[in-house]
Amino acid sequence: MYLWVFQHSIFFSGVGSYPDELNSVQQQAVMCKDGPIMVIAGAGSGKTRVLTYRIAQLIKTQVNPFSILALTFTNKAAREMKERVVQIVGGTDAQNVWIGTFHSIFARILRIEADKIGYPSNFTIYDTIDSKNQIKAIIKEYGLDDKVYKPGLVLNRISLSKNNLITPLLYSEDIMIQKEDQQSNKPRLGEIYQTYVNRCFNAGVMDFDDLLYNMNYLLTEIPEVLHKFQHKFQYILIDEFQDTNLLQYSIVKKLAALNENICVVGDDAQSIYAFRGANIQNILNFQKDYQDLQVYKLEQNYRSTKNIINAANCVIKKNNQQLHKEVWTHNEEGELLTVLKALTDNEEGRQVAHSIFDSKVNYQLFNKDFAILYRTNAQSRAMEEALRKINIPYRIYGGLSFYQRKEVKDLLAYFRLTINNKDEESLKRVINYPARGIGNRTVEKIMVAAEETNRSMWEIMANLKKHPIPISSAAESKVLDFVSKIKSYSFQAGTENAYKLAELIASSSGILKDLYDNQSPEALSKYENLQELLNGIKEFAENWHKNNLDGESDDFKGPYLSDFLQDIELLTDSDVGDPNDNDKVSLMTIHAAKGLEFPFVYIVGLEENLFPSQLAVNSRSEIEEERRLFYVALTRARKKVFLSYATSRYRWGNLIYCEPSRFMEEIDSKYLSFPDSLDGPPMNRGPQRSINWFRKKPKSTKTTHGHIPSPLKKSLVQLHKVAKKDNQDFEYDDTKGLQVGMEVEHQRFGFGKVLHLEGVLPNQKATVFFSSAGQKQLLLKYAKLKIIEN
């Protein structure tokens, strides 16, 4: 409380402006309190700063934090915004502002209002994998060819329809759409769409798009809800407005219709989600829809060097479709952008890794100062391997997240089924895992019965006694066992603490045992992942208690399992960071990098048909989107950009030759440097050569940077020691002369004793007993065992 007063007194002493923190345009955008406002914010021009100070300023002028709504696209952006508001106005007020992603805020509202549109408030959420599986099942039932009706494409089309407010009915009535589907030989897409929507509804489930779609539906169909939230949210702020689609815009417009206190911030040059229905048109429409709109342009960049800004401007200039804007900076000129050329994708990885190593030493930087950005997730592997080889810690954002791993999804499916018995994808996932004798035939019959009666599979299963279906009595009793097991979980979900129940489910469902009994290394790591998930729940429960102490601290046992599910359902793994251990190189797609900044940025895979993507090269508008993507990538960097490409790479399992990306050529060469190839790492060099290369100062840094910092030598020696140690331990196979009875060490299983040997050398197999992991059969050429003693 004291803190709160203190913070506010500082505030009021500032007479309401922030000359030290904000430039004049930023100040105007912050101080202009009421009415519609649009801020066109160039890259690095302090857009988040405007948003956060604006929220602070609103609170300062006595606006109730509960009536401020700030919407972002990513959890990360939301979290950062919240943190920064906390810094300015203090904890309590900031916590009360509704800051979140479109999806999470709407999910929160829908939980409260779900019954008004026929959903249970405990609805569960399908992620993309679940949605695809559901669609796959429908395609199969219809007897259609899933090579024509590719589930991913079908989902895409359904998603785009929802985001453009096209219902299944409108879809099947639209002549253009029907013609399109006929031409692409997929006339039954509309039917699939309708069935998919029905199934989700019957299962009490929403997919990502439904969270938006149903929010809009709620506001359209239930006037009392519309009025409630129109009155509640007096001030609305939207981040990354250029990425909103029609559906999102429709919702926002409805919410803001009463007060018209809406502030949108965006940059058309950074619109990179048109493929998902994002509509640049929204920016233009906004000007039409709000006649008394105030527009502010932020053009001064505070992030990057002149060279980077100039290079980025060269690129974006090639686009026809754009609002006029001139981004400029007062920052230093900085270094030229360095172009790296490699022969293969793996070589590219090596060069980038070595260049990072080198820059780290030359400029005395941390790992976390570097980011490697790529167009597609598949490119991360070469980078990972190279970084691992020279022992540079890294962290991958995106890709297959923790929550998308099979074993994690399996356990979560039990949780989801516990909370929402009707959740069909979760049901199908675990009904026979671990194996309990309910086979495909039985499941199919349940699905048929569900389809015929327009009910969920669960309802069929739970009413087997009253409404039998043609399955064997053995199968029936197994199904009933399963039903009663889930029912007992569901019962406990209302009384039991999340962590306790989660543990109970993990063990009594048999998942943990199944993995434990299977002694393969894969199962071991899956087992560990589940333990990690359980630990996560434990931590969640503990934090939850801390955060809710002031509230209902009576003898409340919560949080419940449903609280945990709601907390994680919309998380992606970029949200599961470990804050204590964050000195790591970041690897991510450019899409994921939007809104972030790093001192040194490596943009890799700059090749035709990769970046720009081959799927985009045939249309002007898609090429422009790729170009904006490149613009986003360039403007992530503060100090220096490296552009790299390979002249060949493996794709679809075979080697293809690549040409440098057109985007590189669009940068005026006066902003580029091409290091003499002799100075770069030579191809196929052995470990000896690479060490020499490290020691030699590369030309690129020699010409642009004056001196080598003095601790260079020391760090070099240290880093090499680490790298070497790692290699010696497990890279070399020194199991020649391995005999029964010897003590060995394995990278994962630790110490063990050889019980048995069979086969001859290239394929020799050993049976080893490990104290920590039990008995294993290992192929020597893969296991990389190390002999400890005889």
Added chain:
DNA sequence: GTATTATCTAAGTCT
């Protein structure tokens, strides 16, 4: 109904 093996085929970006 279950487990193992063989074959296939997919790889664009996110909530």
Added chain:
DNA sequence: TAGATAATAC
């Protein structure tokens, strides 16, 4: 290359 699916054996 790896994960998913189909085919096969048990």
